[in-house]
Amino acid sequence: MTITARASLAGVIGWPVAHSRSPLLHGTWLKRHGIDGAYLPLPIRPEDFAVCVAALARMGFVGANVTIPHKEAAFALCDEVAPSARRAGAVNTLVFRDGRMVGSNTDGVGFMANLRAHGVDPAAGPALVLGAGGAARPIGAALLDAGVVVHFCNRTEDRAARLAATIGGGVIGWEDRAAALGDHALVINTTSLGMAGHQSLTLDLARAPAGLAVADIVYVPLETPLLAAARARGLRAVEGLGMLLHQAVPGFAAWFGVTPVVDEALYRVVAGDLLT
Ligand SMILES: NC(=O)c1ccc[n+]([C@@H]2O[C@H](COP(=O)([O-])OP(=O)(O)OC[C@H]3O[C@@H](n4cnc5c(N)ncnc54)[C@H](OP(=O)(O)O)[C@@H]3O)[C@@H](O)[C@H]2O)c1
Known part of the structure; x- marks a missing residue:
């Protein structure tokens, strides 16, 4: 115009x-x-x-x-x-x-609004945040501020520990991420894994509880391998583009x-x- x-x-x-x-x-x-x-x-x-x-x-x-x-x-x-x-x-x-x-x-309010738009209640149970970089911090903080129990899980564990010490939450070892799914209602990929041109995130969903919601903030591609795997198992999947729009x-x-x-x-x- x-x-x-x-x-x-x-x-x-x-x-x-x-x-x-x-x-x-x-x-x-x-x-x-x-x-x-x-x-x-x-x-x-x-x-x-x-x-x-x-x-x-x-x-x-x-x-x-x-x-x-x-x-x-x-x-x-x-x-x-x-x-x-x-x-x-x-x-x-x-x-x-x-x-x-x-x-x-x-970023935090955008992430939370996108979860809700997908019918996922962030307060349904503990959240497992994969990653401890720039995006993990506002997302983790928004979840913590909403009263959610949050665990950070990052390849470089020290970075997850520093993030948890700064904003709150606990830490789970990177190798334990699949085993930890059973204790969580929501898992969020905030790493760059799964993005076009990057490696895929390896996360075995075999032990995921039926009620687990799987969110990915990567939006290129729109349907990441993680989201496709979640859908194939009948889990709720929350894509990343909605976060960008809501923020x-x-x-x-x-x-x-x-x-x-x-x-x-x-x-x-x-x-x-x-x-x-
Ligand atoms: N949907 C949205 O609105 C939105 C908003 C912001 C960001 N994003 C997307 O979120 C992603 C992360 O962004 P960011 O700003 O947080 O990036 P960042 O600060 O660079 O953090 C990258 C994270 O990915 C992890 N990582 C990278 N390569 C890895 C590998 N090979 N194996 C395991 N972990 C690996 C890093 O772990 P280490 O600490 O071990 O290196 C770190 O936790 C990007 O794809 C970005 O486009 C989306």
């Missing part, structure tokens, strides 16, 4: 940023709601991050998403960080307001003043783009 001189401007800051589906996602919502605004890809080098973010704010941008490798730098730069960002140790959403830069992290909702609402909906049509638009 045509934008006017009063358009609200936002975007996604990353390096690189060409792979990001956020412009398509936010652009679809802007069009759907007829909003006078634009959401742009903003490729910014790490060494330029601070000066460029300050410039965006000075230029009247309403805010931005922040992706790899800037999430920790954004955290350090904010005038104010929401509890979600403090728990995550990283910021993925910036709002420029009254000359101040406010940061939050929407975008709070930013859009803050910048453009409309709370958008994640629905089948939006899923099809972004999923279709992933297939091209």
Whole structure:
């Protein structure tokens, strides 16, 4: 649509940023709601991050998403960080307001909203989080904050132990991941295993209880080998693209003043783009 001189401007800051589906996602919502605004890809080098973010704010941008490798730098730069960002140790959403830069992290709420959209109650029982990287932290924190018992299980066990010491939860050895399934209601792959171009995650589901829900946050491919294996066993499977869509909702609402909906049509638009 045509934008006017009063358009609200936002975007996604990353390096690189060409792979990001956020412009398509936010652009679809802007069009759907007829909003006078634009959401742009903003490729910014790490060494330029601070000066460029300050410039965006000075230029009247309403805010931005922040992706790899800037999430920790954004955290350090904010005038104010929401509890979600403090728990995550990283910021993925910036709002420029009254000359101040406010940061939050929407990965945890996005993950939880996607679980619920798939009919999975996160509070049904303990959760086993595979991985201890950038995505494991906000997801683990969101589960812990919802009162869920969480165990982290990572190839590098020390990293899982440090994460648990920082945000809470326990640790299970990487080699024990299949045996531990029986003690959990939910298992989440937050590693990069299963992603196109990476090895598959090896997780024997033979001993998985019938009520286990299996979530994968990897969304390229949409149906990872883990999700396919879960479905083949009749287990509930929660795909990762929904998390990406749901985590975008709070930013859009803050910048453009409309709370958008994640629905089948939006899923099809972004999923279709992933297939091209
Ligand atoms: N759906 C969404 O909205 C969403 C959001 C964020 C991220 N993601 C996806 O989540 C994945 C992880 O992202 P991230 O930012 O957390 O990455 P990250 O910080 O680099 O962490 C990678 C994790 O994967 C583990 N890992 C990597 N290679 C492994 C291997 N060969 N065997 C066992 N474990 C291995 C690492 O374990 P070590 O500690 O042992 O190295 C670590 O726990 C990516 O595929 C990303 O695209 C999706």
